[in-house]
Amino acid sequence: xxxxxxxxxxxxxxxxxxxxxxxxxxxxxxxxxxxxxxxxxxxxxxxxxxxxxxxxxxxxxxxxxxxxxxxxxxxxxxxxxxxxxxxxxxxxxxxxxxxxxxxxxxxxxxxxxxxxxxxxxxxxxxxxxxxxxxxxxxxxxxxxxxxxxxxxxxxxxxxxxxxxxxxxxxxxxxxxxxxxxxxxxxxxxxxxxxxxxxxxxxxxxxxxxxxxxxxxxxxxxxxxxxxxxxxxxxxxxxxxxxxxxxxxxxxxxxxxxxxxxxxxxxxxxxxxxxxxxxxxxxxxxxxxxxxxxxxxxxxxxxxxxxxxxxxxxxxxxxxxxxxxxxxxxxxxxxxxxxxxxxxxxxxxxxxxxxxxxxxxxxxxxxxx
Amino acid sequence: xxxxxxxxxxxxxxxxxxxxxxxxxxxxxxxxxxxxxxxxxxxxxxxxxxxxxxxxxxxxxxxxxxxxxxxxxxxxxxxxxxxxxxxxxxxxxxxxxxxxxxxxxxxxxxxxxxxxxxxxxxxxxxxxxxxxxxxxxxxxxxxxxxxxxxxxxxxxxxxxxxxxxxxxxxxxxxxxxxxxxxxxxxxxxxxxxxxxxxxxxxxxxxxxxxxxxxxxxxxxxxxxxxxxxxxxxxxxxxxxxxxxxxxxxxxxxxxxxxxxxxxxxxxxxxxxxxxxxxxxxxxxxxxxxxxxxxxxxxxxxxxxxxxxxxxxxxxxxxxxxxxxxxxxxxxxxxxxxxxxxxxxxxxxxxxxxxxxxxxxxxxxxxxx
Numbered sequence: 001x002x003x004x005x006x007x008x009x010x011x012x013x014x015x016x017x018x019x020x021x022x023x024x025x026x027x028x029x030x031x032x033x034x035x036x037x038x039x040x041x042x043x044x045x046x047x048x049x050x051x052x053x054x055x056x057x058x059x060x061x062x063x064x065x066x067x068x069x070x071x072x073x074x075x076x077x078x079x080x081x082x083x084x085x086x087x088x089x090x091x092x093x094x095x096x097x098x099x100x101x102x103x104x105x106x107x108x109x110x111x112x113x114x115x116x117x118x119x120x121x122x123x124x125x126x127x128x129x130x131x132x133x134x135x136x137x138x139x140x141x142x143x144x145x146x147x148x149x150x151x152x153x154x155x156x157x158x159x160x161x162x163x164x165x166x167x168x169x170x171x172x173x174x175x176x177x178x179x180x181x182x183x184x185x186x187x188x189x190x191x192x193x194x195x196x197x198x199x200x201x202x203x204x205x206x207x208x209x210x211x212x213x214x215x216x217x218x219x220x221x222x223x224x225x226x227x228x229x230x231x232x233x234x235x236x237x238x239x240x241x242x243x244x245x246x247x248x249x250x251x252x253x254x255x256x257x258x259x260x261x262x263x264x265x266x267x268x269x270x271x272x273x274x275x276x277x278x279x280x281x282x283x284x285x286x287x288x289x290x291x292x293x294x295x296x297x298x299x300x301x302x303x304x305x306x307x308x309x310x311x312x313x314x315x316x317x318x319x320x321x322x323x324x325x326x327x328x329x330x331x332x333x334x335x336x337x338x339x340x341x342x343x344x345x346x347x348x349x350x351x352x353x354x355x356x357x358x359x360x361x362x363x364x365x366x367x368x
Numbered sequence: 369x370x371x372x373x374x375x376x377x378x379x380x381x382x383x384x385x386x387x388x389x390x391x392x393x394x395x396x397x398x399x400x401x402x403x404x405x406x407x408x409x410x411x412x413x414x415x416x417x418x419x420x421x422x423x424x425x426x427x428x429x430x431x432x433x434x435x436x437x438x439x440x441x442x443x444x445x446x447x448x449x450x451x452x453x454x455x456x457x458x459x460x461x462x463x464x465x466x467x468x469x470x471x472x473x474x475x476x477x478x479x480x481x482x483x484x485x486x487x488x489x490x491x492x493x494x495x496x497x498x499x500x501x502x503x504x505x506x507x508x509x510x511x512x513x514x515x516x517x518x519x520x521x522x523x524x525x526x527x528x529x530x531x532x533x534x535x536x537x538x539x540x541x542x543x544x545x546x547x548x549x550x551x552x553x554x555x556x557x558x559x560x561x562x563x564x565x566x567x568x569x570x571x572x573x574x575x576x577x578x579x580x581x582x583x584x585x586x587x588x589x590x591x592x593x594x595x596x597x598x599x600x601x602x603x604x605x606x607x608x609x610x611x612x613x614x615x616x617x618x619x620x621x622x623x624x625x626x627x628x629x630x631x632x633x634x635x636x637x638x639x640x641x642x643x644x645x646x647x648x649x650x651x652x653x654x655x656x657x658x659x660x661x662x663x664x665x666x667x668x669x670x671x672x673x674x675x676x677x678x679x680x681x682x683x684x685x686x687x688x689x690x691x692x693x694x695x696x697x698x699x700x701x702x703x704x705x706x707x708x709x710x711x712x713x714x715x716x717x718x719x720x721x722x723x724x725x726x727x728x729x730x731x732x733x734x735x736x
Contacts, residue, residue: 142624153558156566190521190612198524198609225613226620241566242613244558245593245606249614250621252594256510257625257657264653265646274646281639285632289625 009041009059010329011104012322013093016046017068017086019110019311019318023050026110029318033326034059040326043104045090065089069119071112071311078115079122087111091123094304102304106329108296108321110309117154117299124304129341132158133301134166134240135308136173138294139250141231148174148183149228151240152247152297158239160203163187167208168344169300170235171217172336177298177327178234185212186223186233188242196222200239208237216344254289296321298328305334377407377427378697379472380690381461384414385436385454387478387679387686391418394478397686401694402427408694411472413458433457437487439480439679446483447490455479459491462672470672474697476664476689478677485522485667492672497709500526501669502534502608503676504541506662507618509599516542516551517596519608520615520665526607528571531555535576536712537668538603539585540704545666545695551602553580554591556610564590568607576605584712622657664689666696673702 016026023046030042034057041059044051048064055062065086069078078085093104109116117133126133136150150170155162167185174183187205189197194205205222212219220233225246228236238246261282265275275282287293295317299306305328309321384394391414398410402425409427412419416432423430433454437446446453461472477484485501494501504518518538523530535553542551555573557565562573573590580587588601593614596604606614629650633643643650655661659678663685667674673696677689 140624142627156558156569188613190524190609190616201524201609225616225618226623228617229620229624238613241558241569242610245556245610246613246617248558248593249596249617250593252597253618253621254625255594256508256597257622259510260653260656264649264656267649267652271646271649274642274649278633278639278642278646281632281635281642284635285628288628288632 013104015109153244183234188238292317296324381472383477511599521612554601556606660685664692
């Protein structure tokens with residue numbers, strides 16, 4: 001568990017080679033980010049010749065890495081073959097070595113999700129009390145704020161205990177990044193009634209209610225798919241399969257709707273004229289739904305903070321991921337996750353740790 | 369298994385009391401439906417005094433039922449207490465009794481889903497080779513056609529064999545109602561690669577590939593959430609939990625988007641003026657996304673055809689459910705489901721019937 005003094009500058013390590021576009025996107029994003037955050041410092045990781053433009057920038061250090069994990073590289077290649085990849089070296093900056101503090105407090109990469117999670121997990125290890133790291137992102141909701149959703153695909157078969165862990169980690173994330181200290185938590189289900197859902201979901205509901213009653217989190221109850229966009233709760237917890245389907249279904253529908261709007265406004269000279277007049281309105285509408293604004297998913301449950309940008313992000317979107325990572329580090333997300341897990345382990349040891357039965361009672365005390 | 373001569377009129381039994389609005393919605397819908405379908409006949413089920421308006425309509429018979437299953441009635445009430453409910457009597461019309469053919473070929477109700485499925489299952493029983501009935505609906509896609517999705521909440525913990533059964537029943541539905549004889553089938557997953565997903569999903573992928581190779585269905589492979597709206601496949605198969613979340617998430621996003629559009633167009637006198645000019649465009653856009661046009665979910669796997677309307681349907685929406693039910697009956701959906709299941713049982717008995725191992729080999733031969 002590393003910690004740091006919040007009066008100190010926050011240092012981010014950036015995998016500058018990752019994603020579909022590499023330095024042509026990451027460098028302009030880093031430059032804009034630096035200009036907006038005078039307290040931030042960047043470690044730019046990648047091939048020095050590709051990052052030469054940034055050599056003279058203030059508050060920047062170039063960290064050489066000779067290899068690149070491509071968007072198609074299997075996890076094995078990222079883990080075992082490309083040991084000097086920009087992704088791996090960027091994550092490595094989060095590790096304290098030989099008593100020296102870590103070089104960076106948070107890492108950002110647009111590299112492929114599977115590889116990023118695998119390398120991060122291998123290098124950083126999971127936090128005590130966490131069985132599986134999870135991926136959390138935000139979606140816009142009708143209240144004008146965001147709904148944080150996790151897990152988004154890291155875990156396909158979850159136990160009730162995993163879902164409780166997700167709720168604790170997600171609560172810490174919302175508190176750190178959105179500034180809401182006691183975010184409300186919804187359990188994604190197919191009905192609001194407690195008798196709904198699979199056995200796992202019903203058991204997760206019990207664990208969450210108990211944790212809520214113990215003051216460990218703010219449990220609202222079951223929510224349904226539409227509640228994500230209603231903004232019924234700050235946080236929505238689900239297993240990775242369901243979360244991934246919900247996210248991609250939403251992306252698909254949003255794409256279809258914007259295509260349809262374009263088609264309808266482009267259909268005739270008259271509708272084109274209407275589009276011209278409606279342009280400011282349509283622009284504001286587009287801005288509110290612009291998924292680039294919500295870029296930057298958190299990998300939670302590791303002994304280090306890693307944020308994942310969309311692979312296809314442009315410079316604006318990548319900068320948002322840097323912003324979220326910066327806020328998370330500045331607001332001590334790692335300590336917050338740790339504190340919540342420890343508090344819950346101490347209050348209800350058997351409930352948080354799904355593997356306690358296998359590992360014996362020392363698990364809880366190790367974590368504490 | 370009942371069958372009928374397709375040159376004969378199709379008779380629908382309609383639960384006129386179900387849904388949020390009862391006869392004030394169902395009767396106008398029935399009237400419009402009758403006018404559009406000269407070959408159709410209706411059995412209007414409910415309290416005779418509430419249906420008096422329809423007493424003189426041609427091709428209509430009023431069937432008395434003294435009770436109504438409300439939208440909040442628990443399944444137990446619908447099953448055990450309200451034995452003369454319009455829902456139950458409407459479904460009863462699908463049963464052949466004492467050698468006489470069934471009074472109706474398909475039943476439509478806007479009553480509550482849980483009660484409808486339970487009563488239908490109790491009265492009709494499942495088809496041979498089907499472990500669990502499923503609910504299928506359509507969503508619009510970018511190609512301008514529909515994607516049929518099942519299951520939507522009837523089944524929360526599915527085996528690979530259940531998913532194969534859903535694929536077979538869904539294929540029959542698309543063939544009957546959309547007129548595409550060999551609809552393409554996608555398995556909803558979190559990636560296109562065959563190694564993605566839970567063990568159940570991977571096993572379901574194998575069963576579907578085998579069934580595809582044997583010519584029993586047209587298996588495309590894995591699809592992701594966004595493929596529902598891309599229209600990558602005619603049919604998307606998933607377990608009821610995932611399908612329910614995908615559907616409700618989509619509804620939530622569509623609601624948020626239309627709210628945002630309204631807000632943006634209502635923001636200032638200038639944007640209101642733009643809205644006025646853009647009105648025909650926005651109307652066409654709204655029409656394309658109008659969920660009322662897609663109303664009418666099929667309950668599949670029962671020994672009788674039941675269609676479920678949204679409880680909140682208006683007369684236009686309820687008429688669409690009648691239309692879908694009519695098309696299904698006219699195009700022999702029940703025989704089609706039966707034929708596909710039998711063909712698959714004969715080709716690969718162990719694969720379709722998830723319980724074959726428990727029940728012994730007689731299951732397949734019983735079904736055949």
